[in-house]
């Protein structure tokens with residue numbers, strides 16, 4: 190008898206398990222990126238991205254880039270922080286540190302407010318620097334810091350930015366499509382994200398939602414050609430693109446966005462993610478696994494746990510892979526003590542239950 194192997198369920202924070210509907214969209218006929226059909230596709234995707242957060246419609250423009258989430262974050266920082274500007278980067282994990290690395294690599298002035306990876310953003314220090322340093326032109330931070338799963342208090346930081354008249358640049362790579370984004374109150378100038386995390390598209394396309402006012406100030410800031418949002422904006426208003434785009438992946442993103450709308454939009458997806466994350470966190474508690482950060486401070490997309498005392502990560506990972514699940518290691522200094530479980534993509538409650546049946550066997554052994 191031939192046994193059909195169940196597909197491996199990815200519980201890493203992207204790339205995610207695609208739905209069949211999105212996967213089929215990758216298989217349609219080939220399309221030239223200089224043809225009107227491609228422009229129509231991009232215009233639809235751009236308007237669907239804005240429609241996901243209706244408060245962005247009208248004031249913001251979506252720009253599509255072929256590249257991973259890092260490309261969108263880097264394009265945002267490269268293009269919107271002026272050459273003679275200064276970015277205040279608030280970091281409490283790998284991705285915040287990466288933002289600071291980018292600003293340094295671009296040769297722009299940087300002020301970094303850095304916290305321990307298990308700690309919240311240091312908003313008191315941010316407030317001090319905003320008061321004391323008029324050279325700061327932009328503030329940048331991560332919404333869902335994937336290092337730990339912490340949902341940073343962007344509402345509080347955004348209010349500070351608004352009070353001090355500094356625009357906020359937000360990495361929402363692992364939260365766009367699920368968590369709330371308040372474009373008005375958070376003083377947002379741009380948000381960077383990707384197709385293949387909470388939107389359930391395929392890897393290869395990322396995007397920046399940038400304020401029209403910021404784009405109208407024009408280009409000349411990016412120490413890069415490929416990552417210069419001004420170049421994209423000039424051509425993408427008509428749906429075209431300055432460089433070859435990942436055409437098939439954009440089609441899959443169109444389908445993923447249609448699926449998100451059919452599902453009830455961002456609020457419905459947030460409810461679904463919260464239910465899944467809650468199920469994961471309850472089951473972990475029942476197994477005696479400790480959450481790395483207080484549960485109330487986590488977002489809806491990812492959970493992080495301390496490794497059980499007698500089980501190394503490799504043992505856990507390999508045992509779960511054998512059972513059909515891919516989990517995610519910790520990064521940096523946290524790698525030896527933790528593991529992560531994301532609930533992005535086409536993942537369901539019965540997957541979580543099967544995961545914890547397998548995990549229970551490994552932990553008790």
Ligand SMILES: *Cc1c(COP(=O)(O)O)cnc(C)c1O
Pocket residue numbers: 202203257258259260262284331333334335360361362363383
């Ligand atoms: C995944 C992630 C990134 C980087 O995305 P890539 O697609 O791996 O380039 C950036 N920021 C956050 C918060 C992420 O979770």
